[in-house]
Amino acid sequence: MKHHVKLFYSFFQVAVRREMAYRGTYLAGIVGQWVSFAATFATIYILVSSFGMVGDWNGAEVMVLYGMDKLAYALGASFFFNFSSGLSRRIRSGEFDGSLTKPIHPFLHEILSCGYNIGYVSHISISIIVLVIALSALQYHITLHGVLLILSMVVSGALIQGAAFIASSTWSFFTISDHSVLDLMYDVRDFIHYPITIYPRGIQFILTFILPFAFMNFYPAAALLGKEIPTGYPAFLPYLSPVVGVLLFALSILLWNWGLKHYQSTGS
């Protein structure tokens, strides 16, 4: 374990150095992402508050929903985005085969060597700011219990997102194509920008039990703010995020390893 922490640290240093080689670009990129996200946050807030409510959630509550999603997404993506989006390219170029020869498990080596993506600093910072503003606008009484709840929800969300990245990259073992599965994942994720109660029951079911992205923000935020969940669903569901997160993460690694077993090198 200690060995792995040390390994992670040295790979992390490489990632930071790589980004800092273009310091100006890095900073300009961070600011650019702030501009872009601030615009998205602001337009959604303007929309919801101009109508008052969307599916019984007001503007500030939707900001909690959206901020939580962005934060959990960014945490998951900082570890797994490069890994997932790059896998098919690394397979095609033969770089991936290098990971098979290393003295640690190929999955671990892939994650460490693809680099922690420090670009997500901008997602993380802006979503924390939005969360703080939205929660104080809602006069949310902050307690130790509340902070722990939020943290555990965000970590679970990050695990769900990580699982989504790992699972969609598994596709690359079977076909030498672009990452259209990853694109599809993003299209499905877009559904959770709004409270899932606005969708028909079929879609709520899919987002809860089949592709459970709703556990990244809707259920945690519903637990935090005491909002209604879809009728007929058990009342403990909003608290299940950690279980869902750990379970999906484990399953996605099993899936990835199963994919690896069926992998045949391109020979390049």
Add this chain to the structure above:
Amino acid sequence: MKKYFVVFQKSLKSEITYRSAALAGIVSALLSFLIQIFLWKALLGAGVRQDTSFSDMLLYVILNSFLLSLTKGNVASVIEASMIDGTISMELLRPMSFKYYTLANIFGKNIYGTLIRTVPVLVIGSFLISPASLPDGAHILLFVISTVLGALLMFEVTYLVGLLAFWLQRCWFLSWYLNGFLTFFGGTVIPLWFYPDFLSKISYFLPFRYITFEPVNFFLGKTPVHSAWLPISAALLWLLALSAVDKLIWHAAVKKLAVNGG
């Protein structure tokens, strides 16, 4: 003119070969349309707000994504790539203007994907859109005119931002800035008529609302014919102003490039 048409055709043909990308495009377009259907159903229901009905909003969404996907382009990354591998000198040797070559290239590249994404959405939408939302002849004509202007304006803005690539080491971040402004002041996600007054006033003085928002306003009959001159002349003015600026930047860029080469 003919040579640009050949560029357009070539870039269109190279897009058609990607079958799986087309399928992914259809699925993606339908999924995001679904979200919009339920969002606006929840917000508007059978009601009307700011003179906007559910059916109007569906048209708004469809037209916006049509216009955006037709005009999207990342000129900066094209220039960046060709500066890194040195093909930029080839681009400059071509007996045609780099600007219009890029224009033909972008539209050729986009038109197929745009059709692929728009047709299925239109089919679904046609069951949900009421005839009351559709425009009369005069507004259709105004829509077509301002769409052409809007598409050119979008190209002008992306081209101008793209030219900055000549001075930057890396430029993936330029599109983030552009997207931010386009989302916020261009009304591409949420109609500007739902905005607080002062924000929508600011938007009149920026180019972004003339790209997709004003054309869609014509289609929905929100701008009466007698005040059509305002958005149309604003779009024209922006086009002229920006193309004057990009000429200056282009000359500076070529000069700088020559210095690097010498």
